[in-house]
Structure formats: C-alpha cells, structure tokens
Amino acid sequence: MPELPEVETVRRGLAPVLVGARIRRAELRRSDLRFPFPPDFAKNLQGRLVTGLDRRAKYLVARLDDGAALIAHLGMSGAFRIETLQDAGAAPLGAFAMARSKDPTHDHVILHLEGGARVIYNDPRRFGFMTLALEAELEAHPFFTHLGVEPLSQGFDARVLARLFAGRKTLLKSALLDQKLIAGLGNIYVCEALHRSGLSPFRAAGDLVKANGAPARSAQRLARAIRDVLGEAVEAGGSSLRDHRRADGSLGYFQHRFQVYGRTGEACATPCCGGTILRQTQNGRSSFFCPKCQR
Template identity: 60%
Template sequence: MPELPEVETVRRGLQPAMEGARILSVEMRRPDLRFPFPSGFAERLAGKRIVALGRRAKYLTAEIENGPLLICHLGMSGSFRIEEDGAASTSDAFYHERSKSTAHDHVVFHLASPDGKRSQVVYNDPRRFGFMLFADENNQHPMLDGLGVEPTGNALDARLLSDLLRGRASPLKAALLDQSVIAGLGNIYVSEALWRAGLSPRRRAGTIASARGAPGARAERLASAIRSVIADAIEAGGSSLRDYVRADGSLGYFQHSFSVYDREGEPCRKKGCPGIVARIVQSGRSTFYCPTCQH
C-alpha cells in the first residue's frame, strides 16, 4: 500500500493538471471500488472547479468549488495518470506494466484548465481496494477523524514525540504505526527512520522519553530521523514497490536508498557498523533492522 511519500508524490504530479481546472464530466465505469461511490457522485462534481488538491496522511483530498470535499485513497494498487490529447503523460523508460491495462480504468475526470486546455485524469485500480468518498458539509469524515500529527515540517519535534509516546509499553515500531500518533507513517519508512535514529523496533515506546517525561537524545534523534526520511523519500519520488507508480507513469527511486527495508542478510550501511540486517515479524508485518547498531 502506498505510504505518505508516494501519496504526496502523486498529489504533486496531479496538481498542475487538476488544481484550478473545471470538471466537465466524470465518467464512471463501475458502481463501486472498495466501497460504492456516493449517490450522485458524477453529478455533484460536474461543472465544478477544483480549488485545491491536498493530502491528509495517506488520503488525497480535492476541495471543490461550492461542493463537497472529495477524499481519495489509492488502496493496494490504485494510481492516477494524466492524458492530454488522447496520449498518456508517461515516461517510456520507467513505465509500469500495470498502468498500460485500460481494463482497470474505473473513473475518468474530464477537465478543462483555466486557459481552455482539456485533459483527462484516469483512475486505474486492478485490485479495487481504493475508494472515493465525499466529506460532510463541514469537510469532516470518519476516515479523517483521529489522525495524528503529520511527519512533515517542524511540528513533529522531540517534545511532541515524547508527549505522544510517554508511558506506552508497546514496541516502538508498533507505536509509530499508530495513525492516531503520527499520520501517514507506514512499514517502510518507520523501519528506515528507526535505523537512522539507531533505535530498536523492539524497544518500549515510552523509553524514548526520560523518567520525568522530558525529551532526551533518543527523542531528538527519532523526530529528526522521521522528518528526514519522509522528506528524502518525497524528494526521490517515493518507492516503486509492487503496484505503486507516479502520476506521470514513472517510478519512484527511494527504494534504491533503503538502508534496512527488504535487505535481510545484507551488511548494515551505517559507517563502521559490522552488523547484518535482520528481519523479524511484529504484529504480522515484517520489520527490518540492524541488531548491532539499533538499541
């Protein structure tokens, strides 16, 4: 499933084509994805302008002029592509095979830009685990309720992280995957951040704070590592694992920079560390870490 950097990369790829454009029509080629489409889905969007394209955690959001907030999730295999004059905007050198199958094109947004240029944004989803829903009149939806702090920007600092994790006896990895703590963090980037911070995924989450609850060196390292790994992944265009593909059809490159994820049995990449990357299973999910330098 795409994680925050992949979703943010998709948002940035779609933004030039969608933000400010008017939705001429919405072509729906099936009645549902993971969930049924909202009643009157196409009719409620037709003729409206897309004011802003945003992201909350792993959700894409579109603010619609005089209309509902559109919430989209890519699920396991969903992707968007942009077509102009009948041709897909893709990179031939890095075109993902799955995206060539138009049999899985389920929704097409027909758009007109402010200068009159027309394009189509196509949603493709072979497994149909993605969805598109509307928020209520206050732009609220249960999917967005209770989400934690975003791991982008300076809001996530050592003090806040210590406050969020204080007293937690659960493993640090599990606590960081809790979306009510930090929104949008997933398995890949938690593993990478813990490696950068030199912290074991088995460590009790509450131990990153001091006995008095004050942020210590561990909290400083972890907050910095989370922010940096997310920023680096967004800069690299995300990670092209399985079905993930960017809006222009090209693939992300961060997977070439993985330090521990999916590197079981390989040498640790930390300078001077003689350790070997290990894999363990936590809550049914693979965790990769270096037992030598992560404590």
C-alpha cells in the first residue's frame, strides 16, 4: 500500500490499541516476509509493553519497554488490522472483517495483546518486513541512516529542496522518489505533487535551483505542493486502491482527489488547461502527467 500518508494513517489507527498494551504472545505464521525474521524475534516480543508508536519515512517503529524497537515496513501490500474480542467471536462481523477473515492466507504475524485484542499483519506480496533493533541505535540503523528529510517536518521548505537538488541532472521524478533525499514520497504522491506545481516529471532536478543556489519559483511551488498533498492525504486517511485500509478496516478516501494518478486519457483538471492526462514509463514506474500544464 504505502506511501507516507498511508503509513501515517496506519500509525494513527494502531496507536490507541497498541501503545500502553502488553504483548502476550507474538505468533509468526511463517519464517520470513521479505527477509527472514531475526532469531528469537517472537520470543523477544513476548511480554513486552509497547511504550510508543512512531513513523519515520515509510517505516513504523514501536518502542518497547526493554529498550528495543520493533521496526516494520509495509512493502507494497502490507496492512495491519485490529481484531478485538468481539470480532473473534461468532457474533456478526463487520463487512471488512468478514471479507478479510475469509482469506487468512496472508496473515503472517499476529500480536496477541493482553486483554484479548489482536494486531494482525497481512501482506500478500510479502515485500514488507519486520525486525528488532535497539532504540538507542535507531538513527544508526541501516534502514534509517540514509533517509532524507521528512517532507511534513518543520524543516522542509523550498530552500531545503533547492539544496537537495542543486546540480542534479537526474529527472525530477527520480529525485523525488529517492528516499535518501526526501523520505516518504512514492509514485502516487510524486505524480500528484508535480501536477499541482505544474512541473514535468522529465525536468532535471537541478532546474529548480537558481545559479546562486536559491530556490527558483518552481521549487517554491513544488515544496508547497508536496506539503499540501501529503497533508491533505493524511487528513483523508490515505488512499485506498487495493490494499490500504485503516487499522479499523475503514477505507481512506484520498484516491478520489487524484488529479492525474490512474487518470490516463482523462481531461486535465487544471482550469482552462484543456490537456489530456498521459501515462509514460520512467525508470520502470508509471508517470501520470498533463503535458500541457506540466512543463
């Protein structure tokens, strides 16, 4: 599923159930996801109290009471859901629980919490992964050391963007997807942010920087568009295309606000533009854009 807004939505959904809860038992239904679980993974989770749940880029980080942290990445199709005691009984289930409970094939990890709730990780493609690390060493962890700026943080603005892009000849689309530069963007929100800022995905990243290193007006527009589109998507509970659901099973609805993603052949929504949305492959990923108003 997951770009920053979807992961943040999952975090917000899980936090009320998970933070302050103790893990009675961690059940692994298989020995690996994208990577094998580390040795003693389930054993080390058993009995731990979850003291916090954070997000960094597209990673979830659950802090535990023994100084460890559970790191989880949802890959392309990972989802968490919560089942309470009520759900587990024979009583009528909600539509979502019904649909999901029919196919538990891809329920790979189940955290049984004290009190009876269960937090279930489901991931058909298994591109996601989980591991444990010491909280004190998270910043130095291989998953985190190379991550770039958080686009929703205070520090992210056009000047930061300009500094990151200065001198880069790589395509704007590629630069925005590079987690070492900006952490959390993915294919959908890059397409949407580029459309909002009227910039072609085929521009060179360095084009957005003036000769003196200051951000060009285009960089101002792009930084603003990134913040706006991500912020709005978080507020909307993310985008539900195939896999993404909030932890309570409800759907995000930002997909209804896409202006270009998946809209090949449709009229561009920019007022007075009159262009038509195209799809073109870039670096093996689909780019959706309007060739008329994105220059």
